[in-house]
Every structure is written in structure tokens, then in C-alpha cells.
Amino acid sequence: MTDAPEAPQIRPATGAAYSRILGVGGYRPVRVIPNSEVLTWIDSSDEWIRTRSGITERRWAGADETVAEMSVQAAGKAIAQAGIDPAQIGAVVVATVTHLKQTPAIATEIALRLGCPTAPAFDISAACAGFGYGLNLADGMIRAGSAEYVLVIGVERLSDLTDKSDRSTAFIFGDGAGAALVGPSDTPGIGKVIWGSDASQKDVITQTEAWDTAFALDGAVNGPGEETRWPALRMDGQPVFRWAVWEMAKVAQQALDAAGVTADQLGAFIPHQANMRITDAMIKALKLPASVPVARDIAETGNTSAASIPLAMERMLESGEAKTGDLALIIGFGAGLVYAAAVVTLP
Amino acid sequence: MAQDKDAVLEGLAEIVNEIAGIPTEDVALDKSFTDDLDVDSLSMVEVVVAAEERFDVKIPDDEVKNLKTVGDAVDYIVANSNS
Numbered sequence: 001m002t003d004a005p006e007a008p009q010i011r012p013a014t015g016a017a018y019s020r021i022l023g024v025g026g027y028r029p030v031r032v033i034p035n036s037e038v039l040t041w042i043d044s045s046d047e048w049i050r051t052r053s054g055i056t057e058r059r060w061a062g063a064d065e066t067v068a069e070m071s072v073q074a075a076g077k078a079i080a081q082a083g084i085d086p087a088q089i090g091a092v093v094v095a096t097v098t099h100l101k102q103t104p105a106i107a108t109e110i111a112l113r114l115g116c117p118t119a120p121a122f123d124i125s126a127a128c129a130g131f132g133y134g135l136n137l138a139d140g141m142i143r144a145g146s147a148e149y150v151l152v153i154g155v156e157r158l159s160d161l162t163d164k165s166d167r168s169t170a171f172i173f174g175d176g177a178g179a180a181l182v183g184p185s186d187t188p189g190i191g192k193v194i195w196g197s198d199a200s201q202k203d204v205i206t207q208t209e210a211w212d213t214a215f216a217l218d219g220a221v222n223g224p225g226e227e228t229r230w231p232a233l234r235m236d237g238q239p240v241f242r243w244a245v246w247e248m249a250k251v252a253q254q255a256l257d258a259a260g261v262t263a264d265q266l267g268a269f270i271p272h273q274a275n276m277r278i279t280d281a282m283i284k285a286l287k288l289p290a291s292v293p294v295a296r297d298i299a300e301t302g303n304t305s306a307a308s309i310p311l312a313m314e315r316m317l318e319s320g321e322a323k324t325g326d327l328a329l330i331i332g333f334g335a336g337l338v339y340a341a342a343v344v345t346l347p
Numbered sequence: 348m349a350q351d352k353d354a355v356l357e358g359l360a361e362i363v364n365e366i367a368g369i370p371t372e373d374v375a376l377d378k379s380f381t382d383d384l385d386v387d388s389l390s391m392v393e394v395v396v397a398a399e400e401r402f403d404v405k406i407p408d409d410e411v412k413n414l415k416t417v418g419d420a421v422d423y424i425v426a427n428s429n430s
Contacts, residue, residue, distance in 0.1 A: 052387065237389065238388055238389075238391070238392050238411055241389050241392045242395075242396065245392075245393075277389050281393060
């Protein structure tokens with residue numbers, strides 16, 4: 001009797017025990033758009049905009065400040081802080097909804113310009129939750145052994161999707177890029193990412209038209225402003241506000257619980273910079289202790305969707321409001337509706 | 348058992364006072380939230396969520412836009428409350 005031949009076995013991939021953010025960087029466009037300039041497009045007032053959103057100014061990108069250019073600038077800072085060679089980057093993940101070409105992904109151009117032209121590179125569409133989605137992928141890749149270092153970028157030129165004649169959204173959006181270099185760690189640096197969606201509300205934040213119908217309308221879709229190039233973003237404020245505050249407060253609490261961290265142990269709360277009113281109401285719903293510093297970058301940056309969390313993180317670290325090694329609760333939420341929250345160690 | 352209309356008005360006035368800083372005595376049935384009480388659309392959502400909790404009632408997003416006056420809200424809560 002002979003033994004049956006042994007079935008061939010796949011050698012398992014092995015990764016790092018844990019991952020963490022090793023560097024963060026942002027890019028803010030040069031051009032500042034104060035509320036006074038917005039008021040030349042819409043019938044409103046500075047006070048109305050401030051009380052509805054907390055925004056005093058935002059940055060809008062110029063022609064040279066492309067999605068790729070802003071990303072490369074932000075990523076360069078994150079890579080420098082991490083202290084690695086760009087050639088070591090094992091994946092480039094770009095969260096954006098404003099790279100206005102469906103293929104190829106902008107991630108490949110960014111990888112080429114950064115000096116990691118052979119790394120896997122792809123874009124993800126998860127709107128204002130995009131950074132958290134990317135972070136979750138990065139953490140999984142590093143621990144699974146499919147990459148040692150992962151670059152996660154959130155970047156938007158929302159000015160391209162802004163209808164300047166829509167008084168409910170024209171003042172909200174801004175442009176910019178934020179990047180995080182994620183790598184292996186001996187200690188946990190990214191808590192379990194609580195992510196998900198509420199697809200039943202897919203229409204409460206959406207572009208006005210699909211491309212084919214927009215083309216058929218011959219540009220008329222964007223209204224009298226006519227400077228917007230693509231179908232603009234529309235938002236139904238009340239349902240978004242309710243979901244973003246009370247449902248997201250629950251998600252934020254789940255992220256704290258999953259990480260085994262209590263709110264008073266946080267060194268920073270960095271919610272997606274959607275609207276200062278959402279941030280304030282979420283703080284109340286979450287019963288966040290007043291001692292925890294809260295990101296309020298929206299006042300001068302506007303809502304930059306996927307870029308807002310890393311931009312706000314960079315600002316808090318630069319200003320000294322938060323410190324390297326502090327625990328931060330981050331939560332992104334937006335069109336889909338989709339969300340992602342986690343406790344992370346600040347780089 | 349349905350809620351008492353006066354009690355709902357009193358409770359709603361306390362909520363509007365806490366969220367929007369409006370004196371409770373100004374929160375009367377014929378007052379419009381936006382035009383008379385200056386409760387903006389986002390504060391209105393905060394009022395609605397607080398009312399849901401206090402009166403054990405569901406006020407869906409589609410219904411919120413129909414609640415123009417304090418009386419509209421009181422009537423809705425009285426008719427739909429579970430407590």
C-alpha cells in the first residue's frame with residue numbers, strides 16, 4: 001500500500017503584526033475664497049453662511065493644482081515624515097470623487113511622479129469616507145503581507161462639481177489633498193475600522209446627472225454659473241444632518257469600543273469636516289469630554305470630502321493641538337451614504 | 348395612550364428653548380418655526396430628534412418639512428406618539 005501523494009499547499013503570506021500611520025501631509029491650494037466672494041454668486045450673507053456651516057473661507061484650486069499635483073505635494077510630506085524611500089511604497093490608494101477621468105486611475109500617475117511606478121495603484125470612490133476606507137485597506141494589506149508600506153491619499157477638487165448658483169451648497173465645498181503613509185508597527189496603531197453604508201439613502205447626496213444625460217443636456221445641467229464642468233453635487237440637508245449626527249455618533253462610539261478606548265483617553269477628535277454644525281451636534285450626541293481637542297479645520301478650508309481628515313490631522317499636529325503618539329478618533333461619512341470610523345495613533 | 352396636547356406643547360417649548368434659545372412662552376401653536384421663531388433647518392432636525400426621544404414618536408425626514416408651525420408638530424406628536 002502506498003501513501004496518497006500529498007496535496008499541494010499554498011504557503012501563507014505573512015505580514016506585520018500591526019500597522020500605524022507613520023506620516024501625514026496636506027496640500028492646500030493657494031487661492032483663498034472668502035465668504036465675501038461667495039456672496040457675489042449667491043443671495044446670502046456672511047452671517048448666514050457662518051451660522052449654517054462655520055465656514056469663513058475655503059481654498060479653490062487653480063488650473064495647475066490638479067488632483068495629481070495636490071496629491072504629490074501632500075504625499076511628499078507624509079513620506080518625508082515617515083522617513084522611507086518612495087521606492088519602498090507597496091501600494092498607492094487614492095480616495096477621490098473628483099478625478100474627472102474614469103480610467104486610468106489617477107493613482108498610477110501619482111505613483112509614477114512619487115518614484116514608486118511599479119507599486120499597485122488604484123482609486124476608490126467612497127466620497128467623504130474615502131480616507132477611512134483607504135486606511136482600512138492599508139491596514140489589511142500590511143497585516144496580510146501584501147504590502148509593507150501603503151500610501152493613502154484623500155484628494156478633491158470639489159470646486160469642479162460645485163454649482164455656484166446653488167445657495168445651499170455653493171459655500172460648502174473646498175479643494176485640497178491629504179496623505180498618510182501607513183506602515184508596519186510593533187504595537188497597534190489603527191483600531192478596528194467600523195465601516196458600512198446606508199444605501200437606502202443613496203440619493204440624498206448625489207451628482208445631479210449621469211455623464212450621458214449631462215452630455216445630452218449640452219451643459220445646461222449646471223445652471224447659469226456655467227463655470228462648473230461636470231454635473232454638480234446636490235445635497236438634501238436635513239436627512240444628511242440627521243444621519244451624520246445621530247447615526248454617526250453611534251458609529252464613533254462603536255469605533256471607541258472596538259479599540260478599547262474611552263473618550264477621555266483621546267488626544268484628538270477628527271471628524272470629517274462636513275459642517276461645523278454637524279461637528280458640534282456630534283460632540284453633544286457622543287458626550288465627548290470638553291478636554292478632547294476637536295478638529296475645526298472647516299472654518300478656513302471648507303468641506304474637502306476625502307481630503308478633510310488628513311488635512312485636519314496635519315493642522316492639529318502642526319499647531320500643537322494634538323501630539324505625536326496621541327490617540328485620535330477619526331470618522332468620515334458622506335455620499336452613498338457610506339462611513340468609516342477608527343481610533344488611530346497620530347504620527 | 349395619546350399624549351395630552353398641552354403637555355406636548357410644554358415639552359416642545361422646552362426643547363426649542365434648549366436648542367434655539369427661544370423663550371418658552373414664545374413657542375405657541377400658531378408660530379412658524381422658521382419665520383417666527385428663527386429655528387433654521389438644521390436646528391429643526393435637532394428639535395425633531397429631541398422630540399422623538401422625549402415623546403417616543405418617529406418623525407421621518409419626509410414628515411419634517413410638513414411641520415411648519417408649532418401646532419403642526421404638536422398635532423403630529425399627539426397623533427403618533429407611542430407613550
